[in-house]
Amino acid sequence: MKNLDVKILTKHLDDPTLHTLSGYESHGGYGGLRKALKGGMTPEKVHEEVKAANLRGRGGAGFPAGIKWGFLPKQTEKPVYLVVNADEGEPGTFKDRLIMERNPHSLIEGCLLACWAIKSKTCYIYIRGELFKSYKHVEQAIDEARAKGYIGRNILGSGFDCEIYPHPGAGAYICGEEMALIESLEGKPGQPRNKPPFPAVVGLFGCPTIVNNVETLAYVPWIVENGGQAYADLGCERNGGLKLWGVSGHVKRPGLYELPMGVPMRYLIEECAGGMRGKVPMKGVIPGGSSCPPLLASEIDIALDFESLKQANSMLGTGCLTVFEEGVCTVRLASRIAHFYEHESCGQCTPCREGTGWLHRNIKKLEHGEHLEGGLGLLESICNRILGNTICALGDAAAMPIQGFLQRFGDEWAAHLGAGRCPVEA
């Protein structure tokens, strides 16, 4: 197994001044920026390192950042934008908030390096509206970095100009979807646009745009300082580096743990989070936010990387696990999830708008032991009508976990049919 003691983003978390410029710099912060701008690393070279790092997007889909940056047009008259997705809202996920509150300069430095690499002069950080402390700390970090000459004109005498602006969201989960986020940044309702064209070609204000997650960008400074290969080597095949893993739910020590990509799920749950909170054994785990199909307790000997989770018919998602113990009714848990997606559907496409409500209504019936016309097959068929038939992936995100619950806990769900009450909870 890889060295589990290496830390990057959480290495100096015990320093209560880490969120300030002096705190961050006292641990070598902005060394990556200096290396790039003063050490003669061209934008192409920075891009190369990020490609070599096998840095997969930390927003949920796991797309390699270096490859995404390569989708920008080689020549363009238009400005290029970097947009940071700091809308963290996927239920179960709580990692970007830690970076913004406690290590915001790692994000700012990452934004500057990404802008250098993609030849952008303007970056917007779209911060979920509820995350007030995150907004404050990011705004302070930007102000301090500007005062120090890291943001603005002719940064470190290199001729590179770059501005970074924070932008608050206003309460809408769908704005985490990159096209909705762009619409929202333009001052409109957050309704996803059809793809293609992809944002790299037609994004913010009609210009080429890269959208990356907070955590993705926060790892870039280390990559630039230490080299892409060194980062890749910290992780596993095709999944470079470290990641912030979250564990919540019925464990002894819920929280965030920074460990390599590919670390066994069992290690994270049992060694880091201390296993279950009491004597009740584990029943299952939702691996990476509520859109990911659950795994059974018997399935946690799995490597936490994008391919392994996919192979298990689930997804790595955001890497924040929600663990639940025996005695939890999975129909009721799924009902709560279905409620969420019904609530958050933007309503643009019929399969999602109608399907999420239809799913939720029927799962709720099942929760109370009612009979379903068509049995569990009804739920399957609703899922199948949503999957792949919508503008954005929220539709899929609503259907996939339900399919997953049916696959893993089908017997328990069948036992609810017409039982008149929940057969799991007393």
Added chain:
Amino acid sequence: MSLAFSENAQRRFDLIVGRYPNLQAALLPVLHLAQAEFGHVSPEVMDFVGHLLGVPPIKVQQVATFYTMYNLAPVGRFHVQVCTNIACYLTGGKEILCHLKQKLAVENKGTTADGVFTLEEVECLAACGTAPAIQVNDPHDPEWPIAYHENQTVASADALIERLRAKAGSNG
């Protein structure tokens, strides 16, 4: 137009609009600013903001109604928001919500008769590692208008309400 920003808010407005290549892009942050200034986003406030940014009132309305953080009607002094999504559901968020409904004698999204509290069940607050979590908005607190309270129990949530009630009593 009868509404106007205070000097402080005007400064903030100027700073915000300078960040974007067009005025409409400033709509979300400016609506936040207006809500903090005027209490809630009334039709009059929408007109005011639309006028400032050169955005037609209908478009301001579309935005103000799409996002949950804009209050279209007055809310209580403290907007208490209890998460009951997966991690909070598993660790007692529902019980906290039930308790507060009873304690405050309101339903979801209801406001107490004295106007001090509005209670609402909300979705994941990105505090799942410290679940269950409660968010409290207090527009009277310019430093921290939105505060998180984490690792809550029924007892601690009860005590939180009492603290807030005392705060409302002391400075109105």
